Amino acid sequence: MTTQATQAAAAPTKSRKKASQEPATAAAAAAPVEQQASPQWVHFDGFACFGIERMRGAKILGLSEPSVFTPAKDPTYKWPIDNLRDLLHFYMAGGNAFCAMGHPGTGKTMGVQQFHASLNLPLLSMSANPRTQAYHLIGRLVPNKDGGVSWVDGPVLMAARLGMSVLIDEYNVIDPGEMTGLNLLLEGRPYLVPETGELVVPRHGFRVYATCNPKDDKGLVQGRHTQDNANDERFEFSWFGYLPQEIEVQLITEMIAPYQPSLPANVLAEKFVAVANQVRKLYAGVTDDSGALDKTISTRVLRRWVSKAMSASTQGSLVESPMHYGLERAWSLSCSDEVRVAVHELVTQTFGGGDYKSSKDNLHTMQPAGA
Ligand SMILES: Nc1ncnc2c1ncn2[C@@H]1O[C@H](COP(=O)(O)OP(=O)(O)OP(=O)(O)O)[C@@H](O)[C@H]1O
Ligand SMILES: [Mg+2]
CATH class of the missing domain: 3.40.50.300 (P-loop containing nucleotide triphosphate hydrolases)
Structure with a gap:
């Protein structure tokens, strides 16, 4: 047949x-x-x-x-x-x-x-x-x-x-x-x-x-x-390396645009990609530095981070720090504490906003908002 x-x-x-x-x-x-x-x-x-x-x-x-x-x-x-x-x-x-x-x-x-x-x-x-x-x-x-x-x-x-x-x-x-x-x-x-x-x-x-x-x-x-x-x-x-910066920024800009963020989508995209590229440079897979990170932010992880962070930025999402929230859920909870804290510091420096509070530091889950 x-x-x-x-x-x-x-x-x-x-x-x-x-x-x-x-x-x-x-x-x-x-x-x-x-x-x-x-x-x-x-x-x-x-x-x-x-x-x-x-x-x-x-x-x-x-x-x-x-x-x-x-x-x-x-x-x-x-x-x-x-x-x-x-x-x-x-x-x-x-x-x-x-x-x-x-x-x-x-x-x-x-x-x-x-x-x-x-x-x-x-x-x-x-x-x-x-x-x-x-x-x-x-x-x-x-x-x-x-x-x-x-x-x-x-x-x-x-x-x-x-x-x-x-x-x-x-x-x-x-x-x-x-x-x-x-x-x-x-x-x-x-x-x-x-x-x-x-x-x-x-x-x-x-x-x-x-x-x-x-x-x-x-x-x-x-x-x-x-x-x-x-x-x-x-x-x-x-x-297969990571996408060139300008192409990855374009990819992320297109993901962000539908959320109509307060900053221009490409400015926000540049910040996401800057963090990812910084982490990639420190990844032990590409550097022999003894302090190198054992995990990296791939295109897969970056896309997941962006989509989590952007949906956490919408009204009524119950999230205080969308960038940190998104990165934890997308990736950093699987990292060692040392790597996680270092990368979230980089996120704070890049995006501004409040300090990083990890959900791992809470003994109990959060109180429902307004309770
Ligand atoms: N060039 C690209 N354009 C858009 N998205 C991409 C691109 N490359 C990777 N991605 C995103 O990254 C994800 C992972 O890609 P893919 O599964 O091809 O990676 P891989 O290199 O095969 O990974 P692994 O080694 O884990 O198998 C894709 O589902 C997609 O979301
Ligand atoms: Mg594959």
């Missing part, structure tokens, strides 16, 4: 490559609408796709419509240019394996997803854990209703069969020994399924994406393995 997903995943054949905003072939164009294969390969304009002025006029092959496996487009997403460049070159050169590396919450998973969303490409996703084994990725025999066994593809083999992308999140928590089984597929080479004798030849369009937090010797992220060199060699890499 041909599903929407398999159509979407179909390889861009030579005739498809010629496609622009029109259907790929004259025959397809002449066919009644209901007979036309959908979606079709089309050329998108780089600016229309990614909103980057410098990409205006660039032609990028994508699908005319999303499929059920295409990630949803997030209108708040801001492209980190370096990573977009890396993702694009990998895609256009027909690369096989791409690894997005970076500290937690810097947008690795979202970057891969939004790239596929922008071009309407299907993406199978799976999240790895320390117990993930090769068969979870490639497939296995399972009992069938006739009392025998049938082969069921794992996401990587399924993507190879269909000619589509697969994302393995948290790739380096997997035991390196399990990953060597993937080496052939990571090069886009045919894979012989030992259990069935079937030779699966990856279709054009098959790509493996992995995301990894860097392994460090300070124990900041736990349980990351060094994959073996042979496995590493099959990937190309992109480092």
Whole structure:
């Protein structure tokens, strides 16, 4: 049975490559609408796709419509240019394996997803854990209703069969020994399924994406393995850092604006981003300073802080110091007391207002206001 997903995943054949905003072939164009294969390969304009002025006029092959496996487009997403460049070159050169590396919450998973969303490409996703084994990725025999066994593809083999992308999140928590089984597929080479004798030849369009937090010797992220060199060699890499300041300020300004704060939204946004960047500089993941912080404010945490602080700023929220309140709930209650107090001091210096009073210092929960 041909599903929407398999159509979407179909390889861009030579005739498809010629496609622009029109259907790929004259025959397809002449066919009644209901007979036309959908979606079709089309050329998108780089600016229309990614909103980057410098990409205006660039032609990028994508699908005319999303499929059920295409990630949803997030209108708040801001492209980190370096990573977009890396993702694009990998895609256009027909690369096989791409690894997005970076500290937690810097947008690795979202970057891969939004790239596929922008071009309407299907993406199978799976999240790895320390117990993930090769068969979870490639497939296995399972009992069938006739009392025998049938082969069921794992996401990587399924993507190879269909000619589509697969994302393995948290790739380096997997035991390196399990990953060597993937080496052939990571090069886009045919894979012989030992259990069935079937030779699966990856279709054009098959790509493996992995995301990894860097392994460090300070124990900041736990349980990351060094994959073996042979496995590493099959990937190309992109480092996901934090967004450039002006882009992050724009992101946060857009989040703040609907709350109509008393200060201009961009002024407030600059303060949030200034605190985050200060903390990032002191994070042990980027500095060898012995007094470095063991936690950082990622884009994920920053967004959560802003949304908590802004909703706490609204009338009737029962919150005295929205910035402190927001940061505690979004992040700092999970930090050591030393780090928490130091970062809240920075918040007081940046935003002004009263001193920081932590909810941790209250033996009892607060009295209801006015009681
Ligand atoms: N470029 C961006 N534009 C807008 N929001 C972003 C961006 N990058 C990250 N975010 C925000 O940060 C959150 C975390 O992003 P994501 O899950 O991609 O991080 P990650 O690097 O994969 O983290 P982890 O290492 O923990 O898996 C997103 O849900 C989003 O809210
Ligand atoms: Mg991730």
